[in-house]
Amino acid sequence: MPIAGNKEPPPTQPLYFKSLKELDTWLPGRLGRHYDGLLKYSPRSQKPAVDGLANGKLLVCHDYKGGYTESLFSRSYTFNFWSTCDTFVYFSHHRVTIPPPGWITAAHRQGVKILGTLIFEGDRLGGEDCLRLIIGKMPRSTTGQVGKATSSVTLPLSPHYARVLAELAKERGFDGYLLNVECPLAGGAEQTRALAAWITILHSEILEKVGPHGQTIWYDSVVITGQLAWQDRLNGYNLPFFLSSTGLFSNYTWRNDYPALTKKYFTSLDQSLIGNTPGSQSQIAPKKIQDIYMGVDVWGRGSHGGGGFGCYKALTHIAPDSLGLSAALFGQAWTWESEQDKPGWTWDKWWEYESKLWVGPVTGTVEVPPAPRKKGEPECLHGPFLPITSFFPRSPPPDPAHIRFHTTFCPGTGLCWFVEGVKVYQSEKGWTDVDKQTSIGDMLWPRPMLYWDDHREDVIPTALSTFCMDDAWNGGNSLRISISCPESDDELAAYRTIWLPIQSLSLTPQGHYHASVVYKLDVNLPEDVHTEIALALKPSSMSSPDSPHHTFHLTSTTTTELSRGWNKIDIQFTLESSSPNPPTIARLETFEIALVIAILMESEEPTKKSFGFSLLVGQLNVSASLPRSFTEEDAMVLWADYTPESTAVERAGGRPRGTLSWEVAASFPHVPTMSVASPEDPLSAWNIQPTIAWFPSFLYFNIYAQPFIDQWNIGAVEQATWIGTSGWDGQRFGFDVLPENLPFEAEPNRKVRFYIQGVTDHGEILKWERCAFVDVAM
Numbered sequence: 001m002p003i004a005g006n007k008e009p010p011p012t013q014p015l016y017f018k019s020l021k022e023l024d025t026w027l028p029g030r031l032g033r034h035y036d037g038l039l040k041y042s043p044r045s046q047k048p049a050v051d052g053l054a055n056g057k058l059l060v061c062h063d064y065k066g067g068y069t070e071s072l073f074s075r076s077y078t079f080n081f082w083s084t085c086d087t088f089v090y091f092s093h094h095r096v097t098i099p100p101p102g103w104i105t106a107a108h109r110q111g112v113k114i115l116g117t118l119i120f121e122g123d124r125l126g127g128e129d130c131l132r133l134i135i136g137k138m139p140r141s142t143t144g145q146v147g148k149a150t151s152s153v154t155l156p157l158s159p160h161y162a163r164v165l166a167e168l169a170k171e172r173g174f175d176g177y178l179l180n181v182e183c184p185l186a187g188g189a190e191q192t193r194a195l196a197a198w199i200t201i202l203h204s205e206i207l208e209k210v211g212p213h214g215q216t217i218w219y220d221s222v223v224i225t226g227q228l229a230w231q232d233r234l235n236g237y238n239l240p241f242f243l244s245s246t247g248l249f250s251n252y253t254w255r256n257d258y259p260a261l262t263k264k265y266f267t268s269l270d271q272s273l274i275g276n277t278p279g280s281q282s283q284i285a286p287k288k289i290q291d292i293y294m295g296v297d298v299w300g301r302g303s304h305g306g307g308g309f310g311c312y313k314a315l316t317h318i319a320p321d322s323l324g325l326s327a328a329l330f331g332q333a334w335t336w337e338s339e340q341d342k343p344g345w346t347w348d349k350w351w352e353y354e355s356k357l358w359v360g361p362v363t364g365t366v367e368v369p370p371a372p373r374k375k376g377e378p379e380c381l382h383g384p385f386l387p388i389t390s391f392f393p394r395s396p397p398p399d400p401a402h403i404r405f406h407t408t409f410c411p412g413t414g415l416c417w418f419v420e421g422v423k424v425y426q427s428e429k430g431w432t433d434v435d436k437q438t439s440i441g442d443m444l445w446p447r448p449m450l451y452w453d454d455h456r457e458d459v460i461p462t463a464l465s466t467f468c469m470d471d472a473w474n475g476g477n478s479l480r481i482s483i484s485c486p487e488s489d490d491e492l493a494a495y496r497t498i499w500l501p502i503q504s505l506s507l508t509p510q511g512h513y514h515a516s517v518v519y520k521l522d523v524n525l526p527e528d529v530h531t532e533i534a535l536a537l538k539p540s541s542m543s544s545p546d547s548p549h550h551t552f553h554l555t556s557t558t559t560t561e562l563s564r565g566w567n568k569i570d571i572q573f574t575l576e577s578s579s580p581n582p583p584t585i586a587r588l589e590t591f592e593i594a595l596v597i598a599i600l601m602e603s604e605e606p607t608k609k610s611f612g613f614s615l616l617v618g619q620l621n622v623s624a625s626l627p628r629s630f631t632e633e634d635a636m637v638l639w640a641d642y643t644p645e646s647t648a649v650e651r652a653g654g655r656p657r658g659t660l661s662w663e664v665a666a667s668f669p670h671v672p673t674m675s676v677a678s679p680e681d682p683l684s685a686w687n688i689q690p691t692i693a694w695f696p697s698f699l700y701f702n703i704y705a706q707p708f709i710d711q712w713n714i715g716a717v718e719q720a721t722w723i724g725t726s727g728w729d730g731q732r733f734g735f736d737v738l739p740e741n742l743p744f745e746a747e748p749n750r751k752v753r754f755y756i757q758g759v760t761d762h763g764e765i766l767k768w769e770r771c772a773f774v775d776v777a778m
Contacts, residue, residue, distance in 0.1 A: 002417060002431030002476075003724030005741025008072050012729055012736075013172070015068050016094040019125075020132050020161060023096055028167045035101050035730030038173035041213055042398040044111035045506040045590035056320025056327060057086035058392045059217070059249065059293050061178070064333040067092030068100065072728065075347050075430035077336040078412035081358045082110035083442040083504070084392040086326075087215060089115045089178045095129060096165070099174045101730030102435035106412065108173075110439065111398040113213055116172075118165065119180040126183035134194045136160035155187060155194045159201045166205035169214070173730075176206050176215035178249065185226035192226050192240075199244040207284065217293070218245040233262040234292050243273065243287065249328045252295030252314075253302035255377040259294055259317045259325055266292065293328035294318045298357075299338075305382075306371030308334065309357060312386040313371070320391050329388070332357075347413070347430070351467070359445045360387040362464065394442060396504040396540075396592055401511055401624040404761045405439075406699060407503070408619050412437030414476030415469045417722065419702055419757075420765055421564035421618075424722035431476075435727045436700070441465070441479060441617075443501040443594060448481060453497040453598065461485040461498060473518045473566050473618030474763065480522060482614040485601070494603050501594040504540050505622060508590050509550060509577035514625040515595060516763070520565040522614040525601075529611065534598040535569045550577045550591050566618060572625050595622065621763045626694070629687040635696030635766060638665040640756045640774035642737075660703065660735040662756045662772060666696055697761045700727040703735050704755040707746050708775075717768050720755055739778060746778040 013035060017023040047055070062079065067090065070076045079088070088107050090099035097117035099107075107114035120126035120133075132138075136158025169176060179199065185191045199216060206214035223229045223237040231238050232254035242248040250262070266274075266289055274287035296314045300307020304314040311329070318325045335354040339345055356366060366385035373379065397405060413432045417425035443449070448463040464482045472478040481500065507513060517535050525531060537552045556572040575591065597617070644658040674685045704720035721743050726735050737754070739746070746752050755773045758766040 009736035017096040020129050037732030039105040039108040041108045042402045044395050053324050056325045059087040059328040060085050061089040061330045063091040063331045070432045075413045076432040077333040083394045084389045087113045091117050104173050106434045106437040113175040115176045117178045121182050157194045162202040162205045166209040170209040178217045180219040182221045184228045188226040196240045196244040215246040217247050220250045233258040247291035249293045250295045252297040256317045256380050263323050289324040290326050293326040295328045298331045298334040309368045313382045315391045358388050362446045396506040399506050400622040404623040407438035408475035409440050409479040410438045410475050418472040433728045441502050451499040459486045478616045478618040484612040487610045497600045500597040503595045506590045507575045512625040515622045516570045518568045518619040519617050522616045525613045529603045532600040536598045538594045540592040540594045630690045633666040636770040637756045637772040638663045640772040642774050642776045699759045700725045702757040706753045708751045751775045752778050
């Protein structure tokens with residue numbers, strides 16, 4: 001969010017289920033309000049294989065303090081390195097773990113799949129529920145089989161829970177499950193065979209209800225005999241579970257030769273078994289080496305390299321780029337949990353620690369403590385520390401033509417909230433709302449890389465990126481880019497332009513796009529140095545070397561002065577390719593590019609001394625661009641309403657609670673004089689709307705409140721107080737009002753006016769005349 005106050009409204013849906021019996025109380029569409037504000041999954045563009053071998057993928061398994069710990073009223077761990085992550089698992093020790101709505105939207109915004117967890121632990125309760133998983137829900141009436149059971153009849157297999165779990169994933173907006181059976185199965189091989197068959201049913205249900213991207217990942221736990229025996233790799237004892245699911249997440253206590261043994265075992269499998277032959281029809285999709293995720297525990301519990309900053313040692317053996325194996329990182333919030341109780345700990349110190357693990361230090365080296373070698377483990381030598389992201393290719397978010405790209409560089413937590421440069425909220429303890437998390441600029445960490453726009457040989461200026469939590473355009477923060485320029489005697493130094501790459505993007509050739517950036521100079525330059533800022537595009541170094549050449553045609557650019565020193569640059573551009581086979585609707589290729597800020601520095605003579613300045617980047621947006629005739633509509637909030645709780649007075653000690661709701665709309669200019677004179681005129685009477693998605697879409701809504709002065713009068717809307725934003729709880733057009741969170745004391749029977757202000761997915765704040773209000777007697 002955040003929201004004002006200090007009390008979080010109760011959830012509108014169950015956060016998790018403690019047992020399968022409890023899950024049976026849930027019915028699709030009948031329990032509570034729907035999570036209709038979640039962003040749907042849209043895939044990233046696929047990277048071509050290099051030398052016939054695709055790079056291994058990264059799965060991140062988020063096991064953090066038992067789950068569901070994020071608070072609207074304090075700062076908490078958030079994950080921000082989505083560009084190297086393919087799948088994210090929200091993990092807890094409840095029977096059925098459902099990812100919170102904010103995490104789902106944050107993952108999907110980056111093109112990352114997010115899974116819940118189905119877990120069975122403990123000898124008795126876990127085993128009983130795992131048996132129930134297979135045989136299904138039990139009836140309440142007296143029932144039985146007509147015929148007598150024979151010795152040939154094995155454990156019956158019911159699809160009941162496969163259907164229910166797939167329906168749950170569909171309704172709650174996530175993409176599948178991690179399956180973790182960490183309890184022995186008393187039924188032995190008979191039960192494990194039925195369990196493996198049940199997984200195939202679940203997977204089919206997930207594909208049907210969630211989509212072709214749905215996943216069911218099996219955690220290396222019980223084996224074919226029903227014993228709980230972690231194998232730490234793929235082998236014959238867990239092969240049936242791998243073949244029945246999307247992939248295998250191995251346990252993390254493997255020896256350093258196990259990744260190579262896993263690769264060797266996989267390549268020895270009969271190709272028809274893994275669906276890699278023309279006649280094989282046993283697999284929906286052929287199994288690949290990338291479907292094996294070798295576990296790495298960041299806490300270091302038996303993990304090669306000792307976890308923490310030694311994780312790179314395990315990743316070196318997994319070798320995603322050469323062996324093609326994938327990695328599953330478990331407990332990555334170690335950076336927060338292991339440090340938070342130390343003296344002097346702050347969020348900024350955590351971010352330094354976190355980013356060091358993922359992208360490396362800003363300067364210097366990282367000391368890695370030695371880790372003991374396991375018994376029987378071959379000796380191995382490792383070089384200096386390597387960050388996690390160095391093992392995996394960086395993937396841009398989905399094409400902005402499919403999901404409009406918007407970022408305020410928010411890490412999902414902050415101290416303040418801003419609306420068009422105005423600070424409307426400040427919290428001493430801070431807030432966490434993963435729903436508001438956006439890309440932090442995937443080309444800016446651990447520090448930005450600057451480039452000259454020509455071939456000069458001057459020393460390139462250096463830059464440093466930091467979060468600015470006390471000044472922003474919209475949202476919780478901006479990004480401060482501090483640039484240090486060395487002195488130069490070169491005659492050309494009086495006029496020089498540097499490129500600052502901010503964000504990688506995946507764009508479609510021949511596509512028309514619109515991009516904008518909101519920025520302001522934070523520290524002024526010397527008087528004799530003048531600057532101009534521009535927004536531009538450059539080919540990304542991430543593109544494949546044999547990609548066809550592509551060029552950018554800038555069709556328009558405008559600069560607008562905003563309030564409080566902020567400025568906005570808008571550009572329209574087209575990406576063109578010289579490929580001999582231009583893209584068609586049936587075959588659309590995408591190319592990776594870098595969105596950069598160009599900084600022109602001009603002085604009357606070369607700079608004789610070094611100088612520095614900084615830039616605040618507040619917002620970045622990219623979307624498909626349509627001709628003006630197709631974008632004549634104006635977004636608006638049509639109406640607002642308030643529904644009190646049925647037991648609100650009792651629950652709030654005499655002060656009613658309730659829910660705000662609203663509807664959005666679009667309006668058009670007046671129809672001009674129609675020029676259609678006859679039925680045969682080949683003209684449209686007005687500018688039509690495109691058949692692609694065009695209706696206004698919103699990121700979230702700012703909510704304001706204002707008490708009436710007396711029974712009839714109220715002040716100007718500019719005097720209203722911001723009380724929160726929508727979206728954190730999965731509601732699309734809803735906001736729960738708790739009177740105790742209001743920043744003022746409403747007099748009995750005195751009305752309060754609530755305002756709903758939309759923020760579109762172009763990053764635009766609706767003007768007040770396009771917003772709605774509702775009056776409520778408090």
